[in-house]
């Protein structure tokens with residue numbers, strides 16, 4: 001190759017590693033279509049894989065290894081070259097990736113809010129006392145217990161279709177799910193109401209997709225660059241920095257949500273006891289010009305939560321282990 005001449009070559013073949021759930025496959029196909037459009041002569045295929053997180057449905061996630069469970073098998077495929085990229089719901093991606101991997105692109109965000117799904121009721125306020133609400137998110141559970149102490153929160157695991165089937169079977173009066181997953185699968189008509197961030201502050205990264213690669217694949221990173229959405233990336237960088245700083249893992253109810261108001265990024269976060277007995281809240285605002293600056297905003301919110309005693313909560317919840325609550329998805 002001649003020095004000084006651009007060495008950018010379009011890809012000839014790209015393999016996307018994906019979990020096999022319907023939502024994961026939708027997300028992988030979404031990226032496949034986008035890449036195919038960018039690089040029409042490229043052969044873009046999807047390698048479907050079952051992860052430990054998909055197989056183990058009878059135990060809490062924190063007991064069997066947490067978020068990493070959903071990404072480990074995909075990372076093995078990236079490491080040995082069976083795949084070039086893996087598409088993840090960013091919410092399921094650990095705050096610190098194992099050495100050798102990187103998030104090469106963050107895609108523009110779907111609706112980040114939680115959704116109220118029920119066959120009988122229009123919203124949380126309409127539920128009679130004693131109603132059973134399903135969620136396997138400690139964050140959603142803590143919020144529900146704090147705001148609606150008369151409701152009964154019960155765990156709900158499995159993929160989206162499984163969760164909806166359990167609702168339809170009458171096991172719950174209502175369930176809370178991410179709006180993004182329902183919208184992506186064409187199930188938006190199941191949403192009876194969306195919960196605003198003031199009611200149910202979203203989890204870090206909720207609604208955003210992240211593309212992971214081996215960190216030495218500069219070629220793949222360059223090919224993915226057109227898919228990257230900087231504003232979403234800044235927002236989720238701020239959110240993930242809160243979670244990283246407080247080292248909550250998925251055992252601790254934690255929310256972090258950043259949204260843009262013009263050029264200003266407003267970041268809100270909370271850490272709570274699973275029973276909702278304590279909820280610490282903090283927020284901060286800045287005009288970040290880089291992901292690193294957005295992470296500074298995240299650490300500010302984490303510091304403000306720490307000053308109120310967030311680490312005590314993290315320690316208490318950790319000490320009590322998963323016995324505190326049977327529910328542990330984010």
Ligand SMILES: NCc1[nH]cc(CCC(=O)O)c1CC(=O)O
Pocket residue numbers: 089090091092176177178180181205206207208329330
């Ligand atoms: N923890 C499971 C999970 N991981 C990602 C999503 C979809 C939402 C998203 O794209 O962030 C869901 C389902 C849910 O929370 O209802």
